[in-house]
Amino acid sequence: MIYNDEYETMPREALEAIQLRRLQQTVERVYNTVPFYRKKFDEAGVRPEDIKSLDDLKRLPFTTKQDLRDNYPFGLFAVPMSQIVRIHASSGTTGKPTVVGYTRRDIKTWSELMARALAAAGVSQNDIIHNAYGYGLFTGGLGVHYGAETLGASVIPVSGGNTKRQITIMKDFRPTVLTCTPSYSLHLWEVAQEMGVDFKRDLAIRVGIFGAEPWSERMRQEIEDKLGIDAIDIYGLSEVLGPGVAVECIEAKDGLHIFEDHFIPEIIDPETGEVLPYGETGELVLTTITKEGIPLIRYRTRDISALYKEPCKCGRTMVRMARVTGRTDDMLIVRGVNVFPSQIESVLMQHEEVAPHYVIIVDRQKALDVLEVQVEVTERLFSDEVRKLQELERRIEKDIKETLGISCKVKLVEPKTIERSMGKAKRVIDKRQI
Amino acid sequence: MKVIQISIFLENRAGRLAEVTKTLASANINIRALSLADTSDFGILRLIVDDTEKAFKVLRENGFTVGKTEVIAVEVPDRPGGLAAIMDILAKENINVEYMYAFVQQSGKGAVILFRINELDRAIDVLTKNGVAVLPGEKVYKL
Numbered sequence A: 001m002i003y004n005d006e007y008e009t010m011p012r013e014a015l016e017a018i019q020l021r022r023l024q025q026t027v028e029r030v031y032n033t034v035p036f037y038r039k040k041f042d043e044a045g046v047r048p049e050d051i052k053s054l055d056d057l058k059r060l061p062f063t064t065k066q067d068l069r070d071n072y073p074f075g076l077f078a079v080p081m082s083q084i085v086r087i088h089a090s091s092g093t094t095g096k097p098t099v100v101g102y103t104r105r106d107i108k109t110w111s112e113l114m115a116r117a118l119a120a121a122g123v124s125q126n127d128i129i130h131n132a133y134g135y136g137l138f139t140g141g142l143g144v145h146y147g148a149e150t151l152g153a154s155v156i157p158v159s160g161g162n163t164k165r166q167i168t169i170m171k172d173f174r175p176t177v178l179t180c181t182p183s184y185s186l187h188l189w190e191v192a193q194e195m196g197v198d199f200k201r202d203l204a205i206r207v208g209i210f211g212a213e214p215w216s217e218r219m220r221q222e223i224e225d226k227l228g229i230d231a232i233d234i235y236g237l238s239e240v241l242g243p244g245v246a247v248e249c250i251e252a253k254d255g256l257h258i259f260e261d262h263f264i265p266e267i268i269d270p271e272t273g274e275v276l277p278y279g280e281t282g283e284l285v286l287t288t289i290t291k292e293g294i295p296l297i298r299y300r301t302r303d304i305s306a307l308y309k310e311p312c313k314c315g316r317t318m319v320r321m322a323r324v325t326g327r328t329d330d331m332l333i334v335r336g337v338n339v340f341p342s343q344i345e346s347v348l349m350q351h352e353e354v355a356p357h358y359v360i361i362v363d364r365q366k367a368l369d370v371l372e373v374q375v376e377v378t379e380r381l382f383s384d385e386v387r388k389l390q391e392l393e394r395r396i397e398k399d400i401k402e403t404l405g406i407s408c409k410v411k412l413v414e415p416k417t418i419e420r421s422m423g424k425a426k427r428v429i430d431k432r433q434i
Numbered sequence B: 001m002k003v004i005q006i007s008i009f010l011e012n013r014a015g016r017l018a019e020v021t022k023t024l025a026s027a028n029i030n031i032r033a034l035s036l037a038d039t040s041d042f043g044i045l046r047l048i049v050d051d052t053e054k055a056f057k058v059l060r061e062n063g064f065t066v067g068k069t070e071v072i073a074v075e076v077p078d079r080p081g082g083l084a085a086i087m088d089i090l091a092k093e094n095i096n097v098e099y100m101y102a103f104v105q106q107s108g109k110g111a112v113i114l115f116r117i118n119e120l121d122r123a124i125d126v127l128t129k130n131g132v133a134v135l136p137g138e139k140v141y142k143l
Ligand SMILES: [Zn+2]
Pocket: A248, A249, A251, A252, A257, A312, A313, A314, A315, A316
């Protein structure tokens, strides 16, 4: 179902006209109200009136997470505090958290976009939503909550934690929609199993809307098979809005529609900053064009994606972004090629003989970069023939070469020998002496 | 007539093989036959033990990557050309041997050789018809 037919299916030309008008207004406003932007635009030698077409967007400087930290907590707010009605913050795993403020209109926009996202996943006012995203400074819980109420669905604000109680609530209240992180959905399934509760037999959940962490097609398959539901990918980040920036439609489940009447997406080469054409993989950059509290110009999300313009069978005209497979933070340059560990991971995920635990070792031998990927075999040995294991190594090498365009050596290692860390695993060892 | 063999994936790291034998020894499991196939990166250790289920369990509990494979044990007459005759029978029937290794037997008439063959049932059939002694698992584990 399409929540806002007028905007979501608007012809591209009309949509782009709206985008340009809103972009010009935003640039004008931030230049005049946020000293940080005025200084940056002046340094780049660009003035608001220079933005004459959408193509001029690339003349504007980028904004980074570091800029938000440097202006901690409220330095990038574009309105006086009296107009801010809500404050959220991202967890600061490294350094200070990033803080965002919403005006009343921002909350209304966010609620509508989340309502659109829920509708795209096939949710209607007749549904009951089990919202297991955390409520608090994190945007997930309240974002989904307001969207659900705007749509008119019933929402259970269960938040995170106390998994056993969640299963009991799902059994008794019979929610039809589950919203949480993809990994938590599998955890819910495991705990349900332990309690003797079968998702397919005993619960009424038919669709899950999962986000806030990278996942894969293979994980989607696993969730859909185990829970017996449709699993939909949703995207958002607190700096830009929270959940509801983009969502998959249940009709195609092939890329996430970005709500372009509120955001302008670009894909750039994270090294050079150059804007890449449609279809190419790089870093997603977002510009907010309606936000009042904290508008962001060309915000570097650090998320790896690609943009697709092809029409979608759901009827939405908004571009689709590829499922986010990783972050640019750990990007490597090997023999001049940008290599993202997440790309290697997605190749490994396609081979069931290996576990998704790996380490990438880059070294330089005789002035040539060499890449080695060590990957754990699964815990149960599937073949005792050396030849077959070597064939597996060659097969993975070939797939990596096809995906990344560079050759590497794959080495099988024993399970549980690659270091685990609860947070972001240390996936890359760079031994090069440059 | 089949014998269950345990296969273990091992990285080529110092002491890894010793850890396998130590694990089995502390569980009171005897190794009856053993073979190691390796490359520069990793190896596969193949074992016949006196208590397969227990060995499989303790190895897995100790973090080893373990698999089970069916092989056959064949008694080879202790005379020149004994093994060649058996290989000949299999070759004539187009039965491919993936690998083979010998049994550690203290005394007796002949050697016992373990064969890994994809068409196991056909191989047993062919060998038996040609008068070759294929030993049952229960007998092999207790040898
Ligand atoms: Zn669609």
